[in-house]
Amino acid sequence: MSNERGPKVAVVTGASQGIGAAIVEAYRKLGFAVVANSRSITPSADPLVLTVPGDVSDAAVGRRIVELALERFGRIDTVVNNAGVLVSKPFTENTADEYARVVATNLDGFFNVTRPAVAAMTGGGHVVSITATIADNADRHFPSFLASLTKGGLNAATKALAIEHAARGVRFNAVSPGFIKTPLNPPEIRDLMTSQSPLGHMGEASDIADAVAYLETATYVTGEILHVDGGRGAGH
16 A cells, blocks of 8 residues: 555554554554554564654644654554543542543544644545544443543544545544453453443454554545444443
8 A cells, every 4th residue: 555655654642552552553464654652652673663652642742743754754644543541430539630631631632643644634534533432322330421521522523524624535433442451441340341241252452453444444434433342332
């Protein structure tokens, strides 16, 4: 998947482990160069993977990711907003600091990276956000105010921006995971998560990466919220 301008380029945030690392691998298999970001990411031996450490809640980091992508590879074709913070506790127990941290990462991070990246896209492009099924299908076992506020906001923004940028050929989609085996979901709660899955098991990071890769190649799909959740979006 390359042309005279070199390989296509994907920016992936939250890329050092779990879902983000699987997404980086998926884009390399598609032939993309990747600009991979997380707060503590280390250099890659792959010359087509540029790592950029930093916290995307900082607008300067978002600008730097885009600037370095253009400097190294000359283009940006895709942004995958995967960086996220999960806090699950009763609403009245959420602290102001937790609220600020989740909003800063999940919403400000999206804005800080996506806005300059989309402005730099020429000849079309693609933005994928990793959201959460619990944002539109609440579960009494897992209080989800902050996830609903932020990930639900990204779902709504995905649809709005898909229409706003359709004429430019820039697509916006989201992948909405259910319970996935990642460092965000510690082993001590995985039995409960498994019991709440209609399919009877948790998903893998590769399941989310496969969904992102599908959306990358599905060029007639935009404004889609693709649930990869073992059926939780349908009911449980």
